[in-house]
Amino acid sequence: MRVAGSLAPGVFLCACSGPQSALDPAGREASEVATLFWGMLAGAALIWLAVIGAAVFAGRVQKEPIGDRAGLRLILWAGAVIPTLVLAALLAYGLRLMPVLRAGEASLRVHVSGEQYWWRVTYERADGTRIESANELRLPAGRPAEIVLDSADVIHSFWIPALAGKLDMIPGRTNRLVLHPERIGTYRGVCAEFCGRSHAYMAFPVVVLPPQEFEAWLAREAAPAEVPATSTTDTGAFLANGCGGCHAVRGTAASGTIGPDLTHLASRLTLGAGMFANTSENRRRFVAEAETLKPGVRMPSFGALAPAELDAIAAYLGSLR
Amino acid sequence: MLLRRETPNLWTLLTPPAVWALHFLFCYVAAAIVCARYPASLDGLRLAIGLATMAALAIIAIAGRQAHRHWGFGSDLPPHDAPTPEDQQHFLGFATLLLCALSAVAVLFGALPALIIAECR
Numbered sequence: 001m002r003v004a005g006s007l008a009p010g011v012f013l014c015a016c017s018g019p020q021s022a023l024d025p026a027g028r029e030a031s032e033v034a035t036l037f038w039g040m041l042a043g044a045a046l047i048w049l050a051v052i053g054a055a056v057f058a059g060r061v062q063k064e065p066i067g068d069r070a071g072l073r074l075i076l077w078a079g080a081v082i083p084t085l086v087l088a089a090l091l092a093y094g095l096r097l098m099p100v101l102r103a104g105e106a107s108l109r110v111h112v113s114g115e116q117y118w119w120r121v122t123y124e125r126a127d128g129t130r131i132e133s134a135n136e137l138r139l140p141a142g143r144p145a146e147i148v149l150d151s152a153d154v155i156h157s158f159w160i161p162a163l164a165g166k167l168d169m170i171p172g173r174t175n176r177l178v179l180h181p182e183r184i185g186t187y188r189g190v191c192a193e194f195c196g197r198s199h200a201y202m203a204f205p206v207v208v209l210p211p212q213e214f215e216a217w218l219a220r221e222a223a224p225a226e227v228p229a230t231s232t233t234d235t236g237a238f239l240a241n242g243c244g245g246c247h248a249v250r251g252t253a254a255s256g257t258i259g260p261d262l263t264h265l266a267s268r269l270t271l272g273a274g275m276f277a278n279t280s281e282n283r284r285r286f287v288a289e290a291e292t293l294k295p296g297v298r299m300p301s302f303g304a305l306a307p308a309e310l311d312a313i314a315a316y317l318g319s320l321r
Numbered sequence: 322m323l324l325r326r327e328t329p330n331l332w333t334l335l336t337p338p339a340v341w342a343l344h345f346l347f348c349y350v351a352a353a354i355v356c357a358r359y360p361a362s363l364d365g366l367r368l369a370i371g372l373a374t375m376a377a378l379a380i381i382a383i384a385g386r387q388a389h390r391h392w393g394f395g396s397d398l399p400p401h402d403a404p405t406p407e408d409q410q411h412f413l414g415f416a417t418l419l420l421c422a423l424s425a426v427a428v429l430f431g432a433l434p435a436l437i438i439a440e441c442r
Contacts, residue, residue: 068398084426091430095437 020161020188026208027163028180032097043086054078106146106178110137114149114156114169116195117202117297118260118273123218131222132248134260135273137189138207138221139181140214149175157193160206166192181208188274197296203274224251225263225320237312241305246298249320259299265320284314329391329413336384337417337424344377344428348435356441363440370435377428381421388417 017024025031066074111130113120123131137160139145149158151169158177159166167177191202209217235252238244244254250263260273268278272294276282286293288303288310302310326333348370355366389395391414393407401412 072398080422088426088430091433092437095434098438 019186020190022161025162026181026183026185026187027160028182029164030162031182033165036093036097040090047086106144108140108143108145109148110139110145111148111150112137112158112169114151114153114158114191114195114202116153117191117198117294119202119204120152120260123221125218129222131218132250132261132263133221134262135204135270136207136268137204138209138214138217139179140211141181141184141208143181143211145179145181147177147179149177154195155193156191156195156202158189159192160187160189162187163206168193181206184208184210186269190274198294201273201275201294203270205269205274207269220267221264225249235316237309238316241302241309241313243313262317262320266318267321280314280318283317284310287313287317326387326391329388329410329417331413333384333387333391334413334417334420337381337421340377340380340384341424341427341431344373345431347373348431352435360441363435363438367435370432374428374432378425381425381428385418385421385425388414388421390414392418 022030023034023037025034107126109124111120111122111124113122119135119137121133121135121137123133125131147158149167149169150173151171153171155171156169157166158169160179163179163181164177167175169175185208187206187208189204189206191199195202235249235254238249239253244252244256246256246259247262248255248257250261254262265283266278270276271278271282272286272290275294276286288305289301290297290299291301302313305313351366351369355363359365391410393411393414397411399412399415401408401415
């Protein structure tokens with residue numbers, strides 16, 4: 001019991017920080033939400049103390065019943081007037097946040113489309129050129145970015161707790177969210193609306209970079225894949241087994257658009273939409289056992305391939321920097 | 322006319338929440354139409370919602386004054402549960418007065434977003 005008692009505060013506190021916490025904000029909207037949360041928590045604690053204090057007063061101190069008029073007055077003030085004023089203040093404060101959060105012209109626009117169970121990410125530069133990517137979001141710190149959200153199949157929800165509140169991705173509808181990342185770091189975004197069997201495996205890393213580094217990264221991301229021409233990393237096994245039917249690797253014959261763009265796969269932090277660390281062993285496993293690792297995924301398992309071919313595909317994917 | 326009755330009934334009781342419901346519908350329908358067809362400027366919508374809010378509050382205030390009279394100006398405390406015409410009148414008057422307060426707050430809360438929101442997004 002004593003152990004549980006000493007552990008409990010730790011359990012609560014460790015949930016307050018980390019890459020996926022609304023209480024450890026790294027963006028403007030998340031900061032506002034966290035402030036609102038702490039303010040409401042303090043207010044709720046005060047109200048709780050007042051109610052418990054009144055109960056103790058009524059039970060222990062004031063043993064005589066109070067008069068009818070005094071009772072009615074208590075109900076009027078404590079039961080109607082004060083709650084109405086508190087709610088009005090909260091409503092006005094909450095509404096005041098909204099125009100601030102939504103307004104402002106963004107210099108960068110990123111289209112994110114939810115698909116079962118991954119994220120199609122397209123960066124749009126000011127001149128209108130589009131850069132295809134997937135399953136990872138990189139943003140410049142200190143600059144607003146407009147995220148244009150939609151869905152290809154079912155309702156998903158786009159949520160990066162450390163940066164902002166969540167917004168649904170609805171088929172046939174375009175939703176807009178403006179993010180103001182302020183702190184450099186790596187965070188985690190998730191799908192926040194149940195979308196199928198692998199809903200819990202639909203996440204993505206969010207990397208907030210200094211603006212110059214972001215521009216350099218975007219320039220690299222826009223370029224076709226640079227594959228060193230060695231015998232172990234040729235496109236042969238990748239193309240021969242039809243991977244290019246669904247996946248695109250710019251600069252090669254692979255131009256499928258059904259699955260995630262793999263042009264710079266090896267430079268991403270995770271694999272399978274935030275499921276695994278992006279290691280050579282995990283890349284091989286994912287190709288061989290996609291259907292087992294990620295139930296309901298549209299990619300078939302290629303476990304029937306010869307081990308040498310799997311190795312060749314994994315090595316090729318690992319070379320896509 | 323509902324707002325000039327000597328005695329309360331269910332219709333006078335329902336007037337304030339009915340005004341609240343109509344005001345709520347007006348605000349949402351007007352905002353939906355303006356945002357769908359003329360999203361460039363919200364000034365006209367704001368003015369319309371402001372006028373509707375004032376009209377709704379005025380009707381609720383008149384209904385509240387009448388309910389206060391029906392209640393006997395608070396001469397007698399609730400619960401007003403004796404089986405007499407006088408208690409029935411006081412009960413309906415008091416219930417209407419409480420509904421007036423609720424409806425007035427709800428009308429104000431419903432109109433608040435129109436004051437503050439800057440654009441249709």
